[in-house]
Amino acid sequence: MHKRFDHKEFEGKWQKEWKETGLYDAGTRDQNKDKEYVLVELPYPSGNLHIGHWYAFAVPDIYVRFRRMQGKQVVYPMGFDAFGLPAENAAIKRSINPREWTESNIEYMRTQLESMGNAFSWDKTTSTIDPAYYKWTQWMFGEFFKNDIAYRGEGVVNWCPHDHTVIANEQVLADGTCERCGTAIEKREMPQWKLRITNYADKLIDGLDGLDWPEHIKEAQRQWIGRSKGAEIDFKITTPQNTNVNISIKVFTTRPDTLFGVTYLVLAPEHSLVAELQTQIKNWDDVAAYVQAAKQKDDIERGDNTKEKTGVKLEGITAINPANGEEIPVYIADYVLGGYGTGAIMAVPAHDERDAAFADKFNLPVVSVITETAVLKNSAEFDGMSSEEAKIAITQKVGGQMTNTYRLRDWSIGRQRYWGVPIPIVYDPEGKAHVIPKEHLPWTLPEDVDFTPTGEPPLAKSVELKERTERIFGAGWTPELETMDTFVDSAWYFMRYMDNQNAETFASLESQKEWLPVDMYFGGAEHTTMHLLYSRFWQKALHTLGLVVHDEPYLRRANHGMILGPDGNKMSKSKGNVVDPDEQVKLVGADTVKMYLAFMGPYENSSYPWDPGGVTGLRRFLERVNGLDSHITDSKPTETTSLLHKTIKKVSDDIAEFKFNTAISAMMILMNHVEKSGLTHDSYLTFLRLLAPFAPHLTEELWHQAGNKTSIHSADFPISNPELAKDDSVTIGIQINGKMRGTITISPTASESDAMSAVASTPELAERISGAEIKKIIYVPGRILNIISGI
RNA sequence: GCUGGAGUGGUGGAAUGGUAUACACGUUCGACUCAAAAUCGAAUGCCGCAAGGCUUGAGGGUUCGAGUCCCUCCUCCAGCACCA
Numbered sequence: 057m058h059k060r061f062d063h064k065e066f067e068g069k070w071q072k073e074w075k076e077t078g079l080y081d082a083g084t085r086d087q088n089k090d091k092e093y094v095l096v097e098l099p100y101p102s103g104n105l106h107i108g109h110w111y112a113f114a115v116p117d118i119y120v121r122f123r124r125m126q127g128k129q130v131v132y133p134m135g136f137d138a139f140g141l142p143a144e145n146a147a148i149k150r151s152i153n154p155r156e157w158t159e160s161n162i163e164y165m166r167t168q169l170e171s172m173g174n175a176f177s178w179d180k181t182t183s184t185i186d187p188a189y190y191k192w193t194q195w196m197f198g199e200f201f202k203n204d205i206a207y208r209g210e211g212v213v214n215w216c217p218h219d220h221t222v223i224a225n226e227q228v229l230a231d232g233t234c235e236r237c238g239t240a241i242e243k244r245e246m247p248q249w250k251l252r253i254t255n256y257a258d259k260l261i262d263g264l265d266g267l268d269w270p271e272h273i274k275e276a277q278r279q280w281i282g283r284s285k286g287a288e289i290d291f292k293i294t295t296p297q298n299t300n301v302n303i304s305i306k307v308f309t310t311r312p313d314t315l316f317g318v319t320y321l322v323l324a325p326e327h328s329l330v331a332e333l334q335t336q337i338k339n340w341d342d343v344a345a346y347v348q349a350a351k352q353k354d355d356i357e358r359g360d361n362t363k364e365k366t367g368v369k370l371e372g373i374t375a376i377n378p379a380n381g382e383e384i385p386v387y388i389a390d391y392v393l394g395g396y397g398t399g400a401i402m403a404v405p406a407h408d409e410r411d412a413a414f415a416d417k418f419n420l421p422v423v424s425v426i427t428e429t430a431v432l433k434n435s436a437e438f439d440g441m442s443s444e445e446a447k448i449a450i451t452q453k454v455g456g457q458m459t460n461t462y463r464l465r466d467w468s469i470g471r472q473r474y475w476g477v478p479i480p481i482v483y484d485p486e487g488k489a490h491v492i493p494k495e496h497l498p499w500t501l502p503e504d505v506d507f508t509p510t511g512e513p514p515l516a517k518s519v520e521l522k523e524r525t526e527r528i529f530g531a532g533w534t535p536e537l538e539t540m541d542t543f544v545d546s547a548w549y550f551m552r553y554m555d556n557q558n559a560e561t562f563a564s565l566e567s568q569k570e571w572l573p574v575d576m577y578f579g580g581a582e583h584t585t586m587h588l589l590y591s592r593f594w595q596k597a598l599h600t601l602g603l604v605v606h607d608e609p610y611l612r613r614a615n616h617g618m619i620l621g622p623d624g625n626k627m628s629k630s631k632g633n634v635v636d637p638d639e640q641v642k643l644v645g646a647d648t649v650k651m652y653l654a655f656m657g658p659y660e661n662s663s664y665p666w667d668p669g670g671v672t673g674l675r676r677f678l679e680r681v682n683g684l685d686s687h688i689t690d691s692k693p694t695e696t697t698s699l700l701h702k703t704i705k706k707v708s709d710d711i712a713e714f715k716f717n718t719a720i721s722a723m724m725i726l727m728n729h730v731e732k733s734g735l736t737h738d739s740y741l742t743f744l745r746l747l748a749p750f751a752p753h754l755t756e757e758l759w760h761q762a763g764n765k766t767s768i769h770s771a772d773f774p775i776s777n778p779e780l781a782k783d784d785s786v787t788i789g790i791q792i793n794g795k796m797r798g799t800i801t802i803s804p805t806a807s808e809s810d811a812m813s814a815v816a817s818t819p820e821l822a823e824r825i826s827g828a829e830i831k832k833i834i835y836v837p838g839r840i841l842n843i844i845s846g847i
Numbered sequence: 848g849c850u851g852g853a854g855u856g857g858u859g860g861a862a863u864g865g866u867a868u869a870c871a872c873g874u875u876c877g878a879c880u881c882a883a884a885a886u887c888g889a890a891u892g893c894c895g896c897a898a899g900g901c902u903u904g905a906g907g908g909u910u911c912g913a914g915u916c917c918c919u920c921c922u923c924c925a926g927c928a929c930c931a
Contacts (some may be wrong), residue, residue, distance in 0.1 A: 230928090236898065261923085272850090272851095273851095273892070275851055276851080279928095280927075284930070286931080307931080363929090364931095389929095392929080392930095392931075393931090395930095397930070398931095403931085404931090408931070410929050413929090452859080462928060462930095539917085584926080655859090655871070657860060658913075661925090668874065669859095670859070672872080673870095690862085710906095717859090717860075717870085718861070718869090720870080721860095721863085722870085724870055787866075788865085789866035791865085791867070793910095796866060796912095799866060834911050839866095843911090
């Protein structure tokens with residue numbers, strides 16, 4: 057009969073003990089140890105911990121504890137990303153203050169997080185809504201503004217009509233809807249605060265090479281940035297009134313080698329030249345109608361590449377192909393995008409599918425200039441040149457520029473909402489923007505505000521903000537009314553953790569040198585082209601200003617998947633398939649929930665459905681661990697010793713690769729064995745230390761029951777002895793002519809002739825080869841014996 | 848369409864080119880019990896009474912030997928996409 061296993065009894069007890077002794081605090085840097093900074097994405101304090109938080113924080117905790125026990129000075133901080141719309145919406149709905157709502161959520165969520173029993177370094181916590189934190193967010197923005205990394209520019213923005221605010225390109229989903237609320241995004245023309253992430257496009261791509269990140273994440277960022285190499289080429293244009301107007305159209309092309317095949321140009325409908333040429337365009341009414349129609353279309357319609365091409369010829373406008381002097385027509389068409397490249401293309405219908413479709417519809421000539429072997433033809437002096445060489449040669453000849461163009465757009469960070477960091481800008485009576493000096497930071501969020509969204513920023517309603525601005529800066533000065541995108545808040549939080557009390561600077565250079573960069577960053581796949589890209593940019597921007605030591609924030613990264621409902625669907629209240637972690641913890645304990653999540657499959661990339669039966673399996677395992685001390689004996693079978701050391705190696709290797717599932721499986725195999733064969737007291741303690749990162753509460757309890765006075769989590773992780781891990785004998789497969797026919801058990805170092813005689817003394821194998829001529833024997837000691845008999 | 852990844856039992860999944868299906872769930876049978884739960888023991892890829900044969904999305908190939916490497920194709924997931 058197993059002894060009592062009551063997780064409620066000891067989990068709370070040990071959590072209290074760990075908290076009181078500050079066991080997991082990172083403290084000051086200990087130069088005798090290697091540091092290891094393990095980071096998880098800081099949560100939004102919604103007020104309720106869900107199973108995804110468990111997956112995101114409790115499973116990496118296995119790695120954290122493992123590295124601690126290996127003697128690293130591990131820091132595993134936790135904090136709160138607490139600005140954002142949910143608080144504001146809750147405030148509107150229940151007429152409460154967003155700050156009060158958020159702070160009480162933080163308080164509650166912290167107790168929930170503590171109930172997970174993770175080795176969080178709570179001494180290094182921070183919260184993005186703390187004025188002592190957002191003071192520095194504002195200060196950094198100011199530095200960026202002074203150095204022209206932040207700017208206010210006119211432009212077309214993504215407007216979410218549901219949330220009444222602008223959102224960044226990264227926050228628009230592929231189907232053109234809002235990442236937050238799913239509403240279809242509208243385009244609006246308005247001035248916007250932006251950050252020049254595009255200036256860092258090359259650095260962001262090139263920096264990926266030095267990072268130990270999974271290739272698919274790097275590739276996703278490369279594609280998001282979307283660098284293409286090509287050339288910008290000017291086409292002079294002529295008009296009826298003035299055959300030699302000094303106007304030209306700049307096009308971007310990745311194929312300057314096909315310049316002799318250009319038979320027309322196409323401008324985006326929104327191209328500025330269209331309006332400029334109004335008086336010269338004979339069919340202006342048709343053109344204007346087309347431009348108007350294009351404006352009405354949303355991105356989804358315009359992005360539909362299956363529909364037939366449309367467009368209008370600009371009658372009276374002619375361009376000159378700089379390669380051969382030929383006059384070619386100019387069109388506008390919505391398949392050319394205003395925001396990419398120069399908003400104008402040279403069309404080569406012979407070598408581009410879209411141009412071909414357009415040429416087909418409008419009966420435009422097609423001139424083939426590239427042979428099947430990628431060599432030029434119909435291209436005057438360039439005939440016979442390779443396509444690659446010609447790209448440079450032709451660009452040079454026509455006075456073009458080799459250049460890169462990017463898919464990435466500047467990051468728009470202004471939000472017409474209340475619950476965020478106020479953009480630290482004031483306008484003088486002439487309307488010129490000025491950064492608020494450091495001595496007036498934090499530039500606090502006013503309290504006298506009505507949050508009801510109207511399309512106008514809520515800060516416009518604050519009398520206090522207006523008065524504050526005039527009092528400090530003078531009469532006629534006005535405050536900026538927008539707040540920042542919350543992705544700004546989370547772009548640099550990992551630095552603040554490591555110097556969270558500093559009132560002089562956001563994080564001293566000493567603290568950066570001591571603790572940064574982040575060694576291991578666990579997080580969700582959804583942040584690949586948002587948070588992860590933004591925060592790399594932020595770091596590089598600070599780096600160019602000399603404010604940070606490192607120019608890449610995160611050395612290693614692993615993306616985890618999602619925990620789905622038992623029905624295999626994403627958990628949602630409407631589907632009624634939500635698993636409540638608090639309930640599960642009550643039922644089976646934190647150790648069981650954590651181990652179940654780790655056991656479902658490899659941690660990286662995959663999503664798994666919650667299986668209530670699977671939880672039972674891990675609970676059973678831990679109950680058996682709880683009773684394992686009844687199997688302690690004095691005898692010491694070598695078989696058990698060997699299995700123990702193999703298991704230590706397997707568990708260590710697997711944790712390092714985040715293959716927690718197979719690590720657990722190895723421990724299960726070991727336990728299945730020792731329950732039958734017994735184990736020594738020493739082996740028992742070794743087993744507990746092996747399991748400690750996975751089941752921190754139970755192992756701590758059993759460790760103390762076994763007479764230890766200090767925490768198991770301060771003990772050393774077991775080290776595998778390769779000598780002791782060796783087996784005396786091993787069962788290997790016997791193949792005859794490549795077919796598996798049986799097994800023999802033999803020493804792993806046995807000779808080929810020993811192996812053959814073992815086969816001869818195994819009747820069913822001997823029978824199969826008797827009388828046959830053996831042509832060849834392949835013997836891999838400890839693995840396989842393959843007998844080729846030629847029959 | 849492009850890029851990256853994945854297709855293995857009833858389920859989650861395991862396998863440095865070397866005994867495919869570890870471990871766990873589930874199911875079946877048995878023990879314990881008045882009974883049930885819990886627990887313990889046994890069985891469990893498929894076809895077949897058996898001998899035996901077949902099996903890692905499909906088809907080829909390389910190899911003594913392929914889930915693993917190569918080629919062609921199919922399906923699914925993720926990212927990008929009228930990006931010039």
